[in-house]
Amino acid sequence: MIRSILRPFAILLLSLTTVWAQIPSPKQHFGFNIGDDYQLATYTQTEAYFKKLAATSDRVKLVDIGPTEEGRRQYMLIVSSPANLKKLSHYKEISQKLARAENLNDDQARALAFEGKAVVWIDGGLHATETVGTMQLIETAWQLASRKDPETMRILNDDIILLTHANPDGQEIVTNWYMREATPEKRSLDNVPRLYQKYVGHDNNRDFFMLNMKETQNIGRQLFVEWIPQIMYNHHQRGPAGSVLAGPPYRDPFNYVFDPLMVTGIDALGAAMINRLNAENKPGFTRLSGSVFSTWYNGGLRTTTHFHNMIGLLTEIIGDPTPEDVPLVPKRLLPNGATPFPVTPQKWHFRQSIDYSVSLNYAVLGYAARYRDEVLFNIYRMGKNSIERGSRDTWALSPKRIDAITNAYDSDPKKVVPPTNAALAQYGMIPKGGGMPMKYYDTVMKAPSLRDPRGFIIPAGQPDFATAVKFINALIRTGIQVQQATSEFAVAGKTYPAGSYVIKSDQAFRPHVLDMFEPQDHPNDFQYPGGPPVRPYDAAGWTLAYLMNIQFDRILDSFDGPFKKLPYGELQSPEGHVAGGVGDGYVLSARANNTFTAVNDLLASGVEVYRLPNGTGVKPASEAGAFYVPATPKSKSVLDKAAKELGLEVASLAKRPTTTMTKMAPMRIALWDTYGGSMPSGWVRWLMEQYHFPAKVIYTQDIDAGDLRKKFDVIVFVTRAIPPVGGKDVDIFSLLGSEAKPENTPAEYRPWLGKITADKSIPQLKTFMETGGTVITIGTSTNLAYHLKLPVKSALTEMTTTGQEKPLPGEKYYIPGSVLQMSVDSTNQATWGLPALTDVYFDASPVFKVAPDAIATGKVKPLAWFSTSKPLRSGWAWGQSYLQDGIAAFMAPVGTGKLYAFGPEITFRAQSHGTFKLLFNQLYSAGSAPGEATNGN
Structure with a gap:
């Protein structure tokens, strides 16, 4: 009787369990199919779906990899067979080894490769307005979790797939904006009010060797420390007009530090991807010269992996939830090696892009499964190659080295001219025995002084050691093996203190080590001889040790010492001290960036802080611009904390300084931003927060409203804020959508609308300065100097035959993002704490000429300039001699206020720590200390 009663309940329970265990489709969860026109999912919905997949599928494990900048959780789905998921730690260990x-x-590596599983990273959503990326991630997760066909089963058996959401905050922002319209046909991705990743927007894909943002730190740990996948696939859009997508392989140049296996590995994966699309009758894949994408740059999610021996893949595809047209571009219709299967003009729907993306994912995963042991062994082989190269004398090839070989031959009056043959020459061939004699190669490629370094030493005790540790942490976050000295040691006749850091080049990720310390040498790349330059994909040079002003020694011979290897991924914290006993006060160096954080904390606590234009005048001596803090219980408490947490060296003074002192006060700081968000402004806002400067974001309408002096003491304008006289700056990202109009903008965002104009905004800024305000301009916003008719002009012009000045053409002068060295007037308050020669990031930046009488009369005060004809340190500078004697930065009085103009990008992507002080020094107001003289600077 009881059994008969319970039996129906058991059957019901079994059926409910079956329903609960059913893997939900996107349609069941979201209410629409992924790829349906006019439909997008929010991150909140996506997160819930990922959790359902993990709960209902034994192929899926959900991993929380950390918080986002807005406080959401960032997730990675690990997808593989149930048997593999039970042994994840084992396969992760094999991947790391x-x-x-x-x-x-080699034998041990082959055995591990045979045992291991191919680890493949696939991400989506990094650039949130590129909506294909996020949606294909959802669809791919669903298909891998639910399909049972032989191909999927083989992939699950032989691969471990890391499906990673790259920008949760952005998906929420962009989807809510798009879906706010009730009528589907009215939905648009144009004019999103703010950056889709807090602070940095599109530049989130330029942060992967620095890893400033929380999201990039989360991703970086999984890529470079935890999993180190053999293949990573980074989804983007948009494809070149007239094609569907751009993909691998990519155009030249590639970075010369790469292992050739990495480059040919990209070729192999690219072939698998385009072959799959061709087999499925999906045209429109372009590659090589068919797109702008190269493998020169470091710093992108895909590109940084190249320096870690991973096969990093990028595709840029068309497609939006709103249907669009594949435009007619006649030159794209003819098949060639770059586009063997062109697409014809047609209406394009979102689902087509999703289908293409899933096919591409399966092509990559299928390749990894078929060649699993080869993929695993090859990443070992590349790492082993790097270790071997770093263990012996090697000479890196670069354009300068090639030119040196050629010049050695051309300048030799006794050179022997090799035989030639006109018939062979037309085919690029030479007769047997021809070619340049080897001795010219040997003069360059066997010169002892031109060897690659065996390692680098970063001495403890340098003036800004805390910033050096930030550099070390950037290396550690990217998986670099770092060592630290446990006691004093000597190398090459120089003694180094305990605590110094050592980075040797005999390690697997040697390409990344060299790339962070050594200059990049970008080739001269022109459309044709004598023609215009070909713009690099991003920067041409970025040597981080230069940008951060790190003191290091480049060691050419093998060396060792009392070094301990730090565990991979273990971040470092500098140890600061408050030296000396209790005295009259404390001194903080102006050369340490973290000093400014401590000063801001002191001022916020009500502690008096003074600046010393001429140093202390008493022992211990300090440099011009150092900070003096009278001893009080409050100041001691703040400085004890600062020394511990910021790694500051604080000196105690027995007696009050005898030199001039200037009392500091916090300024009321305004930072310009705009509707849609300015990435350079976002970076500066992040910097302000990191260094504890209180700043208020303002918009054009705030400026045009006037009365600025009642509200602010200083206003900061980043590049692309102030338009040129008689025109407007062009920002490529602003061209991707129409300009926002008040009637189409929600009321809460309308105060952000507007652009700086000559008729309304410039007069208000002039009045602000004339009444004592300070304006700081960076990059193209130094245009303000021309609006104010200051006695400066561009140094980068030439005279035409008609007697008119025009900008130098690219055939004569071209400097994309690169590192240059400038001379600095380090005695000036604006430049306190900087060395006399300072490396700076320069990106087609303004350079000025100032009339001598304007300098003599104090109308313009040069702060930095290019004193040589060869200021290039890293990157590409065609026609750099035009820079000689050009002014890079100046100060000009305007009424009782000041304009600071910094042509180079002194805060670039929060990477250029070496020039942050050019901003920070201007963010304090100063008055006389009681009973002291003021400084005239």
Whole structure:
């Protein structure tokens, strides 16, 4: 009787369990199919779906990889067979061992490769307005979790797939904006009010060697420390007009530090991807010269992996939830090696892009499964190659080295001219025995002084050691093996203190080590001889050790010492001290960036702080611009904390300084921004927060309203804020959508609308300065100097035959993003704490000429300039001699206020720590200390 009663309940329970265990489709969860026109999912909905997949599928494990900048959780789905998921730690260990290639021989590596599983990273959503990326991630997760066809089963058996959401905040922002319209046909991705990743927007894909943002730190740990996948696939859009997508392989140049296996590995994966699309009758894949994408740059989600021996893949595809047209571009219709299967003009729907993306994912995963042991062994082989190269004398090839070989031959009056043959020459061939004699190669490529370094030493005790530790942490976050000295040691006749850091080049990720310390040498790249330059994909030079002003020594011979290897991924914290006993006060160096954080904390606590234009005048001596803090219980408390948390060296003074002192006060700081968000402004806002400067974001309408002096003491304008006289700056990202109009903008965002104009905004800024305000301009916003008719003009012009000045053409002068060295007037208050020669990031930046009488009369005060004809340190500078004697930065009085003009990008992507002080020094107001003289600077 009881059994008969319970039996129906058991059947019901079993049926409910079956329903609960059913893997939900996107349609069941979201209410629409992924790829349906006019439909997008929010991150809130996506997160819930990912959790459902993990709860209902034994192929899926959900991993929380950390918080986002807005406080959401960032997730990675690990997808593989149930058997593989039970042994994830084992396969992760194999992946790490092979990637790092330490203490392995080829036989051991082959055995591990045979045992291991191919680890493949696939991400989506990094650039949130590129909506295909996020939606294909959802669809791919669903298909891998639910399909049972032989291909999927083989992939699950042989691959471990890391499906990673790259920008949760952005998906929420962009989807809510798009879906706010009730009528589907009215939905648009144009004119999103703010950056889709807090602070940095599109530049989130330029942060992967620095790893400033929380999201990039989360991703970086999984890529470079935890999993170190052999293949990573980074989804983007948009494809070149007249094609569907751009993909691998990419155009030249590639970075010369790469292992050739990485480059040919990209070729192999690219072939698998385009072959799959062709087999499925999906045209429109372009590659090589068919797109602008190269493998020169470091710093992108895809590109940084190249420096870690991963096969990093990028595709840029068309498609939006709103249907669009594939435009007619006649030159794209003819098949060639770059586009063997052109697409014809047609209406394009979102689902087509999703289908293409899933096919591409399956092509990558299928390749990894078929060639699993080869993929695993090859990352080992690349790492082993790097270890071997770093263990012996090697000479890196670069354009300058090639030119040196050629010049050695051309300048030799006794050179022997090799035989030639006109018939062979037309085919690029030379007769047997021809070619340049080897001795010219040997003069360059065997010169002892031109060897690659065996390692680098970053001495403890340098003036800004805390910033050096930030550099070290950037290396550690990207998986670099770092060592630290446990006691004093000597190398090459120089003694280094305990605590110094050592980075040797005999490690698997040697390409990344060299790229962070050594200059990049971008080739001269022109459309044709004598023609215009070909713009690099992003920067041409970025040597981080230069940009951060790190003091380091480049060691050419093998060396060792009392070094301990730091665990991979273990971040470092500098140890600061408050030296000396209790005295009259404390001194903080102006050369340390973290000093400004401590000063801001002191001022916020009500502690008096003074600046010393001429140093202390008593022991211990300090440099011009150092900070003096009278001893009080409050100041001691703040400085004890600062020394511990910021790694500051604080000196105690027995007696009050005898030199001039200037009392500091916090300024009321305004930072310009605009509707849609300015990435350079976002970076500066982030910097302000990191260094504890209180700043208020303002918009054009705030400026045009006037009365600025009642509200602010200083206003900061980043590049692309102030338009040129008689025109407007062009920002490529502003061209991707129509301009926002008040009637189409929600009321809460309308105060952000507007652009700086000559008739309304400039007069208000002039009045602000004339009544004592300070304006700081960076990059193209130095245009303000021309609006104010200051006695400066561009140094980068030439005279035409008609007697008119025009900008130098690209055939004569072209400097994309690169590192240059400038001379600095380090005695000036604006430049306190900087060395006399300072490396700076320069990106087609303004350079000025100032009339001598304007300098003599004090109308313009040069702060930095280019004193040589060859200021290039890293990157590409065609026609750099035009820079000689050009002014890079100046100050000009305007009424009782000041204009600061910094042509180079002194805060670039929060990477250029070496020039942050050019901003920070201007963010304090100063008055006389009681009983003291003021400084005239």
